[in-house]
Amino acid sequence: MPDTFKAWIGRDESAATGGLTFGAIEPKVFEDDDVDVAIVYSGICATDVSALSGEFGPIAPYGPRVAGHEVVGRVIRKGPAVDHLQLGDFVGVGAQADCCRQCKWCHEDRVNYCPRMTVTYGGSRYQRGAAKGTPAQSYGGFAKHWRGSSKFAVRIPPGLDPALAAPLCCGGLTVYAPLRRWGAGSRRARNVGVVGIGGLGHMAILIAKGMGAHVTAISRGTSKREDAFALGADAYIATSENTRADFKKHRRSLDLIICTINPPELPLNDYLGLLAPEGQLVLVGVVMAPMELISGSMIANATGVSGSIIGTPEDLAELFALAANGGVTPWINKWDMDEINQAIPAAKAGKAKYRYVLVNKDNGGVV
């Protein structure tokens, strides 16, 4: 008889508006390096809401959808090949649940670029151990339990509140990886800008401060100004429809900018003008329309624009270590996971300030 887990399941677009149903799913077969995790906390990320709203395509192309990719809980079972985790350890899993272990990127431990990765939920191809007789898909954290490769279950150190670890698993990692890659806080990137103060942006401010950077928050209008300073920002730039004018007196002032917004359009050249020589603008949120890029001033200042996507388990372990003992404290609002059908619509309405975390009280979570 196959194992079953209890989960909040989406079957159609009503999933984002209160239509998740509590029921049974059949996880992948248990392999030697797998763990089972009793889920205690599970973050809600904007992409969960988008996925459950059908923005990325049909909700349940391979069978029932269980979203949630900031999964935190206790290890309750481990395979014989699992050395680095003990039963009872708190672990966190982000947006990636497995990789092929064979490609160049896997061999170089840059698993987040594996072209055959398994995403944490809805992955259409589980490389290894698809449950027999079921479509080979992965299930996320809006559930009582999670099963997957221990390689992607990162141990949460004792000094870090597991509830705070949840939003770090995807949102935090997404901004930490480029902050680290481009040297935030080091001599070459002392001055860091963060565009957008929301789920990702508020963590980018916290993490960049934790890395020793001077942080400038950049946000539309002044409604987020007070929060920005409370988060630790050293400066604030309010933007309007006319970013060229807004940025005029801040030209060449930032070494690195992490852009966390998902706007329909972005005036790229205005943002590039904020960069000091050799500065880099990093997009972590998709801009829907093609952007216009002018080469002249980019060449004159040796600036550039890059993308970034999630990070590796090693990056997440570093971020957990940075966050432990109060180094980085995301602003979270907790919901009992039983209230998920209220939490998802509230997240969709942008009410989180700045990140929702679902709590399984029966697994030991504290609301």
Add this chain to the structure above:
Amino acid sequence: MPDTFKAWIGRDESAATGGLTFGAIEPKVFEDDDVDVAIVYSGICATDVSALSGEFGPIAPYGPRVAGHEVVGRVIRKGPAVDHLQLGDFVGVGAQADCCRQCKWCHEDRVNYCPRMTVTYGGSRYQRGAAKGTPAQSYGGFAKHWRGSSKFAVRIPPGLDPALAAPLCCGGLTVYAPLRRWGAGSRRARNVGVVGIGGLGHMAILIAKGMGAHVTAISRGTSKREDAFALGADAYIATSENTRADFKKHRRSLDLIICTINPPELPLNDYLGLLAPEGQLVLVGVVMAPMELISGSMIANATGVSGSIIGTPEDLAELFALAANGGVTPWINKWDMDEINQAIPAAKAGKAKYRYVLVNKDNGGVV
């Protein structure tokens, strides 16, 4: 009585078509850290031709124009503050002749970003030591002598033919700086692409090979294919009007691309598709039209596009060291500097294969 130097002077747009006249100029006043250089070789760079054609504005806004910014010769006079050069040393000077010595970038030895830099010719503001009674402008290498700060006169090591050093001073440095910054030949940038095989591109191939990279030359059609392999390229991609199709089977294959062309338009997203994860496309030539940039695949692969401009004297010293003893041998065609009024139009017509060097025989140069 002020010093005078003999030089080939431009006064109007005829400068690029045979209208340079040989005459006297008055250099800046001689200061304690200056050197006078008897010019032996002087490279012709594409921007010299553009400047003398009036593409960058009036030829002689501050008085007579003396172009040339790949200046090689022997030190014949040095100020009392010059420690690192001896009389008789061969030195090379590139596109930058001075910097303010006061800004953040100067203090960090990133002088190529000094916002008050003096360009090697036609600089409208010589920070220090403008000749009294003359406009404060700088004079380049199409002359018998050059005077300027020893900080920007880089010693040419004995193993390097001074004639070959000339094109390295600007063109070579322009491609070396980004190759070095982005780690060409190291683990993170083993596979390097070079777009365009001309003055800059042919040196980019040579230098990237010298740094240990696997080099793919990318050029329109197949006319440069033979030269590319003769220069040391390991692979060649011929482009057509349809770069998307041309690049399809090469996707994700390059870690770093140096784009040396100056096209009216560039299909940026197609080029970005050639990049492996965390790869970077570096533009060193201006693209006239704004380019269209799509964020999605750039984010998914953490790729990016940056600019780069010249380099520092320290970079040039490194490049000279790399080039010495046959490490990098630019393909040059020599002209007697007395024939400069034929050489400039030939350069304008694209006849160099791949770089022209003017020779002052009376200062010891060998044609």
